[in-house]
Amino acid sequence: NAHGTCRDGVLGDGGCDCTDGYFGPACGKVCPGGADSPCNGHGRCSTTNGTCACDASWSGSACDQCARGWSGPDCTTVCYQGQTVGRQCVCRQNWGKPDCSKQCVGIIGGTQIPCSGNG
Numbered sequence: 001n002a003h004g005t006c007r008d009g010v011l012g013d014g015g016c017d018c019t020d021g022y023f024g025p026a027c028g029k030v031c032p033g034g035a036d037s038p039c040n041g042h043g044r045c046s047t048t049n050g051t052c053a054c055d056a057s058w059s060g061s062a063c064d065q066c067a068r069g070w071s072g073p074d075c076t077t078v079c080y081q082g083q084t085v086g087r088q089c090v091c092r093q094n095w096g097k098p099d100c101s102k103q104c105v106g107i108i109g110g111t112q113i114p115c116s117g118n119g
Contacts, residue, residue, distance in 0.1 A: 003027040003035075004047075018047040032062035039063040042075075071099065 002017040004027030018027035021035030023045060031038035031045035032052055038045040039052035042063035046053070054063040055071040066075035071082075071089035079089035082100035091100035 021045065022045045023050040033096070 003022040004016040006026075007013050016025065016027050018024070021031050021038045023029050023031055027047070029050055031050055033040040033045075036093040039054065040058075040063050041053035042058040043052040045051070052061065052063045054060070054067070057067050057075040059065050060065040066072070066079075066084050066087045068084050069079055071077045071079040071084055071087060072086060075087060077089070077099050078101075079096040080099055080101040082089040082091040084090075089098065089100050089102075091097075094103055094105070096102050096104045
């Protein structure tokens with residue numbers, strides 16, 4: 001097919017070298033993320049089995065989620081005191097800001113309430 005080069009002939013072993021975005025014995029399967037953007041542009045697709053080896057701050061079978069400890073649209077923001085869910089940093093109790101780097105304390109009616117009840 002047009003998705004790789006096969007090693008035929010007397011010296012060939014019959015295998016194929018797939019172009020980026022395709023995998024399998026005959027290069028007939030499309031990598032996760034699509035042929036135009038294998039692994040969503042955030043990793044390398046194995047031409048043998050189609051699994052993605054994601055870049056450092058990315059995870060998921062198609063490298064479409066932030067890895068643990070990273071957040072943001074490009075997964076370049078450290079998630080300090082929280083848990084990464086998709087591409088968001090969900091803060092632990094008493095922590096705030098998009099990257100969960102600010103410990104917060106508020107006062108309601110003279111009583112110290114962490115984050116004024118908002119975290």
